[in-house]
Amino acid sequence: MDKKDQRYQDYVSILKKELVPAMGCTEPIAIAFAAALAKEKFNQEIDAVDIYASGNIIKNVKSVIVPNTGGRKGIPVAAVVGIIAGDASKNLEVISEVSEEQRAAIDTFMKEKCIRVHPLKCENALELEVIVSNEKSYCKVKVAQEHSNVVLIEKNQEILFEKSICGKEQKDEAYASLSMEDIYDFALTADLDDVKDILQRQIDYNTAIAKEGIEKCYGAGIANMLLKVYGDSVQVKARAMAAAGSDARMSGCELPVIINSGSGNQGMSASLPVIVYAKELQKSKEELYRALLISNLSTIYQKQFIGRLSAYCGAVSAGAGAGAGIAYLLGGNYENITHTIVNALAITSGMICDGAKPSCAAKIASAVDAGIMGCYMYQCGKQFYCGEGIVQKGIKATIESVGELARKGMKGTDEEIIELMIKNDK
Template sequence: MEKTSKTYQAYIEILKRELVPAMGCTEPIAIAYCAARAREALGKLPDKITVAASGNIIKNVKSVIVPNTDGRKGIEAAAAIGVLAGDANAALEVIAHVKPEEKEKLGSYMENTEIHVDAAQSEHVLDIIVTVWSGSDTAEVHVVNEHTNIVKISKNDAVIFEKEIVDSVDTGKPDYECMTIEDIYDFAMTCDLDDIKDTIDRQIAYNTAISDEGLKNNYGANIGKTLLKSYGNDVHVRARARAAAGSDARMNGCEMPVVINSGSGNQGMTVSLPVIEYAKELGSSQDELYRALLLSNLVTLHEKEGIGRLSAYCGAVSAGAGAGAGIAWLCTKDYNAVIHTIVNALAITSGIVCDGAKASCAAKISAAVDAGIMGFEMFRNGQEFYGGDGLVLKGVENTIRNISRLGRIGMKETDKEIIKMMIGQ
């Protein structure tokens, strides 16, 4: 792919835009960020907070531990720590640097502050409005469609900032629709690695570090440790355990950052850690690892673009297929291996639902990575799923479109029922 082409430049921009650090599950962090910006607009510590959130935000915050809150879960904790100690300029690392004395004040602040949570009446899957009060003064911040996409800031009914809410969140964002598996492969094989090395190096360093932490200490259901204890030390198992261990830690309050993919830390770990583990096993060069990670990241972003950031469709499925693509290339350097691995993997795990962020995400990640590896092993052994087998169609792009349709349209009612069950309706 020509370095001067629009497609090449779009891929570089997409990777730099998407592969960014986040500390904590991105949905509670989005609430904390919104709250920190609301306090900034108010200019003082609020004595009352209201959070109106869409169903998918409520679903993804309900059961996950918010970092730097001494093990607290939920929207109230996320909003309170954002208001009390959040860095309003740090985006998804808003509560990454909470001081010990600030953390100590959290319990007392929550006890003495009115905090209300409401369901946002919104057509947007990702929608958060945080309103704060101090006496008669009030401020409000509204985030829509992406975790840090602020569309309105106001104080005492005076608008400080406002922009139009559009389906394409940022009119200046790169062209995601240009992505195809064929072009992604071409880009990954020909990319000047100096253009993206720092971004990928950060993903390798951050995600490896939190995986190490998950395997070293006790977090959640310890899926990573359980895999290694139960199934041994084969690379297939290590690849699953590495990704699961990162999720064990992240879903259960670990205060270390990860580099995300498609707005999700779990997906960021799933696309990267299994590929890194296979590269170690194979003795791959650093350049080969970079190209495999370019492939796994972009394949996942392409799959997720048609589904959306949040849905009833578990994002680990897309990321597991992306990881499978990277592993397939490391093992074969063959385009056909990559496309067949993607189709096979999606056919295996396309029914996993998202019931929010919590400890069991690590087990779902393990299953998704296993499907990615199985998808490749099927190809290596001369086996594949064919067009007409369930949702599989002839051609990798056609299968991806079917899976996107399933996640975006077909599972809308499923998503509503999951949310109702989770909030006890």
């Protein structure tokens, strides 16, 4: 692909936008970000905090530890740490620096102030509002469609900032150029000077948190269990590293990750298995970078039809993307890569997202396993065909159909999942 081609520039800009650092699960971090920005704009003593959150925000904040809070969970904690210690200019690393005094102040604030959480009925799966107030004033910050996408800042009925949103996620025009043919072309021909800093940061950050997860056995300890029970083959290590990063992240590890499509779990699932395979196969740094271009961009391509949040587990898309990157490292061509994705989607599409929590690590291990299985299936001359379940004719039609399944078909499933999760708190 020629560097002067608009698609080339689009793909570089997509990678710069999507592969960014975040500390902790991105849904509580989005709340902390909005709260920090609301406090900054309010600039007064706060007596009350109201958080309005969509169902998908609620389910993804409920069971994960918010980093730098001393092991605390929940929407109120996410908002309060943003108010007390947040720096909105750091985006999704908004609470990366919290002192011991500030941690202690969280409990005091929660005891002395009025904090209310309200379910938000809205079209967007990802939408929230944080309102800070006292008897005389208020400030509202609204975030929608992406985790740090501010669409409204309002103070005492004065609109300080506003931009329109619609009922479905809005994407830059660059995303319209995504296709598997062009992703493959870009990955093989890209000038690595344009992308290597982005990809090397992903390698460094995500490898660091995965190693931390294995060494300290966070959460459900899925990675350590895999290595103990199934051995240390490359296939197992690929699953274990991705699971370890998730276990650490869900349990409040304070190391940042490089996200993909708004999700740290997806960022780790799309990258760590590819990194493990490249090391095992003794591939060059260039080959690893090009494999990561395939895994990351194919994950983003799938997710644009699904949305940031839904009842469909995003690890499925990332696991398929990882399988595609592995297929490239194993010498696969375009056909190997696309059939790997189709095979993987035929195996694990339908895995539900019931919120961020320790079991995400196990789901990641399963999704990566499907990606690896899909890869080796095609190497062995086997594949799933059009008409077999949800598989359609060609990669484009299959990915779009999975998007329809996730976005429309599983909408009722999402509502039921949220209802079941809320019921557990009653």
